[in-house]
Amino acid sequence: MVVRVELEYINARIKGMKSRLLDPTVFETLIHKPDIESIIIELGTTAYKEEIEKASIQYSGILCIEVALRKDFINSFRKIYRFMKGDESEKYLKILLGRWDIQNIKTILRGKNIHIPSAEILECLIPAGELDETTMIELVKQPDVKAVIDLLATWGISYAKPLTRNFKEYSEKRDLGLLEYALDRFYYKNALKAVKEGSYDDGLVREMIMTEIDVTNIKNVFRMIRDKIDVEEAKDYLIDEGISLNTEKLLSMVKTGTFAGAIKLLETTPYAFLSRVPEEILKAQKISVLEKDLEKYLITRGKNQFLGDPLSIAIPIGYIWAKQNEITNIRIIARSKTADVPEKEIREELIYV
Amino acid sequence: MVDFGIPIGAAIAFGLGALGTGIAQSKIGAAGAGAVAEKPESFGLMLILVAIPETLVILGFVVAAMIMLMLE
Numbered sequence: 001m002v003v004r005v006e007l008e009y010i011n012a013r014i015k016g017m018k019s020r021l022l023d024p025t026v027f028e029t030l031i032h033k034p035d036i037e038s039i040i041i042e043l044g045t046t047a048y049k050e051e052i053e054k055a056s057i058q059y060s061g062i063l064c065i066e067v068a069l070r071k072d073f074i075n076s077f078r079k080i081y082r083f084m085k086g087d088e089s090e091k092y093l094k095i096l097l098g099r100w101d102i103q104n105i106k107t108i109l110r111g112k113n114i115h116i117p118s119a120e121i122l123e124c125l126i127p128a129g130e131l132d133e134t135t136m137i138e139l140v141k142q143p144d145v146k147a148v149i150d151l152l153a154t155w156g157i158s159y160a161k162p163l164t165r166n167f168k169e170y171s172e173k174r175d176l177g178l179l180e181y182a183l184d185r186f187y188y189k190n191a192l193k194a195v196k197e198g199s200y201d202d203g204l205v206r207e208m209i210m211t212e213i214d215v216t217n218i219k220n221v222f223r224m225i226r227d228k229i230d231v232e233e234a235k236d237y238l239i240d241e242g243i244s245l246n247t248e249k250l251l252s253m254v255k256t257g258t259f260a261g262a263i264k265l266l267e268t269t270p271y272a273f274l275s276r277v278p279e280e281i282l283k284a285q286k287i288s289v290l291e292k293d294l295e296k297y298l299i300t301r302g303k304n305q306f307l308g309d310p311l312s313i314a315i316p317i318g319y320i321w322a323k324q325n326e327i328t329n330i331r332i333i334a335r336s337k338t339a340d341v342p343e344k345e346i347r348e349e350l351i352y353v
Numbered sequence: 354m355v356d357f358g359i360p361i362g363a364a365i366a367f368g369l370g371a372l373g374t375g376i377a378q379s380k381i382g383a384a385g386a387g388a389v390a391e392k393p394e395s396f397g398l399m400l401i402l403v404a405i406p407e408t409l410v411i412l413g414f415v416v417a418a419m420i421m422l423m424l425e
Binding site for chain 1: 385387388
């Protein structure tokens with residue numbers, strides 16, 4: 001029996017969960033900690049207490065933090081999914097969490113492509129989407145890329161379609177990018193198809209997906225400029241229906257052949273903030289700096305959804321982005337501590353939104 | 354002939370107030386249940402918030418009573 005749950009109830013619970021997100025001052029405390037053990041102790045006094053305690057039985061050091069954060073992340077999303085099940089808003093959550101399915105499948109394919117041990121691939125997965133941990137374990141057990149795709153097809157998982165269609169080309173060129181772009185395109189196309197109605201919630205989710213498409217495309221453009229990809233070939237790596245940038249604009253960015261030239265074309269768009277990136281970074285073609293700025297923009301957009309209608313899907317969207325941001329920041333701090341990165345540099349690496 | 358105007362007026366005043374209270378309490382109640390599930394310490398506050406729309410039906414009752422008593 002499907003029980004209808006009101007969005008008032010769901011959003012009140014999510015707001016309660018939001019109140020347990022870490023305060024920026026906690027990040028500052030974590031940065032000041034001398035080593036990874038003291039970070040674990042500090043995290044044990046926050047909302048991560050339960051998962052930290054569980055993880056510390058089996059693991060220690062950075063691995064303990066990684067496992068605890070991953071479990072907490074998955075639990076949070078599974079919890080939202082549980083009380084949204086049966087509600088009309090379930091379709092939005094499926095779209096939003098579908099990103100993790102795509103990311104997980106990509107990780108498995110990448111791992112299988114370069115023959116990484118199954119246990120290592122499994123450590124990198126975040127089963128927060130529809131595909132649960134058991135499914136992931138079975139996928140990881142497969143010997144190669146083809147077997148993974150075949151298993152997805154056998155289970156009738158929709159992501160098998162774009163992979164099967166592009167597998168022949170992949171096996172000829174041995175370029176995994178083909179499968180990855182096919183997956184991205186399939187996800188975004190289906191997501192936009194599911195939110196084409198004119199309701200407020202549809203509009204919100206559509207706007208977020210289209211912004212994500214823009215960000216993905218801009219990142220791809222920079223990579224293509226760096227790798228000197230031909231404009232004709234570039235078309236195959238771009239996704240349609242971005243919110244501010246169409247394919248022609250993106251291709252003209254590729255045509256400029258330089259980072260500075262491409263950024264100049266973004267002046268009249270919401271991505272004009274990229275022009276603040278110092279010239280020496282552009283000349284050195286440090287994509288990571290640009291990607292971080294774009295990521296920050298996307299997280300800000302996502303988190304700002306909290307200011308939207310409290311009885312809409314805006315609240316879950318805001319929470320998902322805020323939680324992702326928090327976990328990313330804690331991971332940055334923990335990893336930096338193990339590598340003895342100076343505090344000033346850690347602060348620069350964090351995405352404070 | 355019996356004049357139904359006064360009791361019907363009183364019924365509308367009370368009925369619409371009750372309907373408004375019902376709608377408001379259903380929304381606040383659902384949100385309150387969600388908030389208490391996450392933060393049990395907010396139970397007292399939620400109880401007060403759920404009770405606030407009762408004022409609507411009380412006002413409706415007062416208006417209905419005034420119609421019945423004063424216009425008779």
